[in-house]
Amino acid sequence: MDYRSDIRILLTNKDYFDLKDECIAKYGDNSHFNKLDREETRKDCNGKRYIYFGWDCIEWHINFNNEDRKEVDLIEERLREFEEYHKVRIGEDIIEDIEEEYHLEDSLVEPIHIIRAFVEEEIE
Numbered sequence: 811m812d813y814r815s816d817i818r819i820l821l822t823n824k825d826y827f828d829l830k831d832e833c834i835a836k837y838g839d840n841s842h843f844n845k846l847d848r849e850e851t852r853k854d855c856n857g858k859r860y861i862y863f864g865w866d867c868i869e870w871h872i873n874f875n876n877e878d879r880k881e882v883d884l885i886e887e888r889l890r891e892f893e894e895y896h897k898v899r900i901g902e903d904i905i906e907d908i909e910e911e912y913h914l915e916d917s918l919v920e921p922i923h924i925i926r927a928f929v930e931e932e933i934e
Contacts (some may be wrong), residue, residue, distance in 0.1 A: 813871075813902060817924050818848070818864035819889070820896040820914070826861035829888050837881050841919070854918035862922070870899060899920045 813879065833841045840847040843871060848901050872886055889895050889911070898916050901907030904926075919921055 813869065814867045815870045815902070815907075816864065816866050816900045817868060817870055818898045820829065820852070820860055820862050820919065820922055821892060822894050823851070823859035823861055825847075825892045825895070826863065833881055833884065836884070842885070852919055854920075856918060858917075859917070860917075860919045861877055867889065875897070895924050898924060900924070 830843045833843050840866060844861055845865065849861065851859055851864040863924050869879065870882055872883060889897060892913070894914050894917055895911070897909075897911045899909045908924065910922075910924075912921065
């Protein structure tokens with residue numbers, strides 16, 4: 811199964827480092843956190859820190875019962891334990907396969923934005 815997705819997650823600074831440390835301790839050099847395609851700090855207007863991170867073109871299968879994908883299950887499980895998080899998964903079918911989980915109700919941080927646009931350039 812080679813279906814790939816782009817994943818973006820926004821977590822509080824503490825939750826991000828707790829999750830990252832747990833994954834690296836458990837999966838070592840093979841941890842997805844050693845292969846991030848994006849990792850940046852964001853602040854809300856009150857100065858609270860968040861980490862925006864993610865992967866491009868990753869096999870992100872949940873409950874796949876494959877040892878290579880157990881970390882995805884762990885990340886998904888831990889996300890649901892956090893009070894604040896925002897996760898977006900965009901599959902290869904960018905029209906039909908978009909999942910979003912948003913739990914930042916009281917936060918003032920900029921959430922993850924998904925932009926759909928027309929490409930208006932002429933094709934030769």
